[in-house]
Amino acid sequence: MNAAAELRAKPVRRSALTTSELYEKLKEIAVLYRIRPGEHVNELELAKSFGVSRTPLREALNRLVAEGLLTFRPNRGFDVRQFEQQEIFDLYELRRYIEVAAVRLAVRRAPDAEIAALRGFWDDVLGRAADTDNEALLGLDEEFHIRLAGLSGNREMARSLQLINAKIRFVRWVEMEERRTETCDEHGVILALLAARDEAGCERELGAHIERRLEEIATAVHAGVVRLYAR
Numbered sequence: 001m002n003a004a005a006e007l008r009a010k011p012v013r014r015s016a017l018t019t020s021e022l023y024e025k026l027k028e029i030a031v032l033y034r035i036r037p038g039e040h041v042n043e044l045e046l047a048k049s050f051g052v053s054r055t056p057l058r059e060a061l062n063r064l065v066a067e068g069l070l071t072f073r074p075n076r077g078f079d080v081r082q083f084e085q086q087e088i089f090d091l092y093e094l095r096r097y098i099e100v101a102a103v104r105l106a107v108r109r110a111p112d113a114e115i116a117a118l119r120g121f122w123d124d125v126l127g128r129a130a131d132t133d134n135e136a137l138l139g140l141d142e143e144f145h146i147r148l149a150g151l152s153g154n155r156e157m158a159r160s161l162q163l164i165n166a167k168i169r170f171v172r173w174v175e176m177e178e179r180r181t182e183t184c185d186e187h188g189v190i191l192a193l194l195a196a197r198d199e200a201g202c203e204r205e206l207g208a209h210i211e212r213r214l215e216e217i218a219t220a221v222h223a224g225v226v227r228l229y230a231r
Contacts, residue, residue, distance in 0.1 A: 023060040030069040041078040096210040105152035
């Protein structure tokens with residue numbers, strides 16, 4: 001059963017969702033390819049499934065187009081974006097440059113209390129990681145990286161990283177099944193270097209952390225394609 005059929009089977013009561021909640025649900029469908037790449041988005045089915053009118057639905061869909069998560073064609077409507085290896089590679093490369101630049105600023109600017117707060121957050125994640133499913137753990141991992149970038153004091157870096165993370169979330173979700181322990185351990189090393197104000201060490205470890213993912217994109221994309229079309 002595809003995503004639209006699943007939604008039809010469990011209709012949401014009309015007016016149950018706020019505009020923000022509707023956007024988040026549609027975003028989840030887009031970033032995790034609940035509807036396959038290149039497939040048409042049936043607005044009537046979605047509106048009925050979520051119990052909303054076409055106006056707020058279109059507002060949310062247009063927002064996803066602006067973020068690059070859907071495409072729009074006149075006289076056709078909305079389609080799910082394609083799943084392309086080169087785009088994923090480019091986004092990982094951009095992510096690396098942004099995060100390394102951000103952590104360099106964080107070493108110089110971040111208050112000790114905020115570094116300690118991030119350490120506390122990640123320690124809490126580690127404490128319950130064994131009982132956390134991959135999708136939830138991925139969300140916590142994204143939050144870690146956004147908060148780390150936020151320590152730079154540059155809000156645009158953090159905002160840009162959020163958009164990148166959304167576009168690569170499906171690939172990162174596939175990876176998470178194979179890299180749970182490794183990812184958690186690497187974060188701890190980065191935090192220790194940040195607390196020590198070791199700028200070169202932070203750049204090296206964070207860059208290597210992302211670079212390792214960059215080197216495995218082809219494998220991850222292939223695994224992602226298998227998952228998408230095995231549904």
